[in-house]
Amino acid sequence: MVRWDGMTWESPVLVVSAGARRWYARPAQVIVLERRQLCDAGEPCVFWHTIGQFSSRAARAGPAFPRLAPPSVPASQKSLSPSVDVPAAQRFGLAAAAIGAVLFSAKAIVAKLMYRYNIDAVMVITLRMLFAVPLFMAIGWWQARKLPALSWADRGRVAFLGFIGYYLSSFLDFLGLQYITAGLERLILFLTPSFVLLTTALVFRRPIAARQWGSLLLAYAGIVLVFAHDLDISGARVWVGGALVLGSALSYGLYLILSGELVQRVGSLRLVAYAMCVSTFCCVVQYLVLGRPVAELAQPAPVMWLSVVNAVFCTVLPVSLTMIAVARIGAPTASQAGMIGPVSTLLLAFWLLGEPISGAQMIGSALVLGGMYLLSTKKA
Numbered sequence: 001m002v003r004w005d006g007m008t009w010e011s012p013v014l015v016v017s018a019g020a021r022r023w024y025a026r027p028a029q030v031i032v033l034e035r036r037q038l039c040d041a042g043e044p045c046v047f048w049h050t051i052g053q054f055s056s057r058a059a060r061a062g063p064a065f066p067r068l069a070p071p072s073v074p075a076s077q078k079s080l081s082p083s084v085d086v087p088a089a090q091r092f093g094l095a096a097a098a099i100g101a102v103l104f105s106a107k108a109i110v111a112k113l114m115y116r117y118n119i120d121a122v123m124v125i126t127l128r129m130l131f132a133v134p135l136f137m138a139i140g141w142w143q144a145r146k147l148p149a150l151s152w153a154d155r156g157r158v159a160f161l162g163f164i165g166y167y168l169s170s171f172l173d174f175l176g177l178q179y180i181t182a183g184l185e186r187l188i189l190f191l192t193p194s195f196v197l198l199t200t201a202l203v204f205r206r207p208i209a210a211r212q213w214g215s216l217l218l219a220y221a222g223i224v225l226v227f228a229h230d231l232d233i234s235g236a237r238v239w240v241g242g243a244l245v246l247g248s249a250l251s252y253g254l255y256l257i258l259s260g261e262l263v264q265r266v267g268s269l270r271l272v273a274y275a276m277c278v279s280t281f282c283c284v285v286q287y288l289v290l291g292r293p294v295a296e297l298a299q300p301a302p303v304m305w306l307s308v309v310n311a312v313f314c315t316v317l318p319v320s321l322t323m324i325a326v327a328r329i330g331a332p333t334a335s336q337a338g339m340i341g342p343v344s345t346l347l348l349a350f351w352l353l354g355e356p357i358s359g360a361q362m363i364g365s366a367l368v369l370g371g372m373y374l375l376s377t378k379k380a
Helices: 075-080 082-115 121-146 152-176 182-189 192-203 210-228 236-266 268-289 301-329 331-337 340-353 359-376
Strands: 002-004 007-009 014-018 021-025 030-036 045-050
Touching: 082 121, 082 182, 082 301, 082 331, 082 340, 121 152, 121 268, 121 301, 152 182, 152 236, 152 268, 182 210, 182 236, 182 340, 192 210, 192 236, 210 340, 210 359, 236 268, 236 301, 268 301, 301 331, 340 359
Parallel strands: none
Antiparallel strands: 002 007, 014 021, 021 030, 030 045
């Protein structure tokens, strides 16, 4: 038996409280009670109604009251509703993926600026990771305090993801940037969404929606137009650079697919933190194996400041946003949302590097943005 304000209820009764209103749930009916502050005698009164008939009676003597409307969901409880949460989570995931893509794409601009000081890809990636690893170690420590320890199998998977996703992919990308323009590099990397989407569809049997096909076709039509701008550049350097960046795209596509499955168990922030620590270890080992003196890490101030920008704003922040997006909207959609990356790279390259922008590039950029619009309006 349950008593509430002088009234007796048969068990079982489930009480859900939200402010002054309480919901009493029984197996056969739901009874809603609401405390009214004023009665004919100025004392609190209790009213209830049953869902279906919405009749109300006073628990104490008092005048008749109008029928009560069905209880609405309080604003503080709306987060419990899937119909509200799913679109909001999807919008947040798309925004995180897009912002991460813009910041991550800017690393090509930063690398090009660093190459003006006569350093190579090994120095660029080593300085980048040395400045970034303290932040990732702090993130990993913070996440490890709240989450259970990893199994040995998951530790091996994290190590493999760190190698292919943030060491191998990044190193091939920085190598390729020594031979081709920043705009062409970003367009080649934009083969990644097709790799991810088609591979997940074949391996994990995930259907590709018609709207996803449309967004891919529209965006890649724009990429073809922009890519045509650099077709007049011939020679071995362009082919070598293109092959290196293509290898980077394949490596990162595999990383996105595998991380999309692992992130559910490990946690997005912890996964990216651990993977970047593995990448840093690989970069340091590579630097030492190549026989580079440690004293060379002390570069001129502009190189060091650019390395800090590369580490914080082009590494820590974008990869964290990307992992959060993968956890919320999945690897295929996250990779498609990154289609804004080539557009931002073209604009930044024009502004900071002096790389020209043609009419074909502008039309292609508009098509890419059109594909992004189709993706952002996809129904949950």
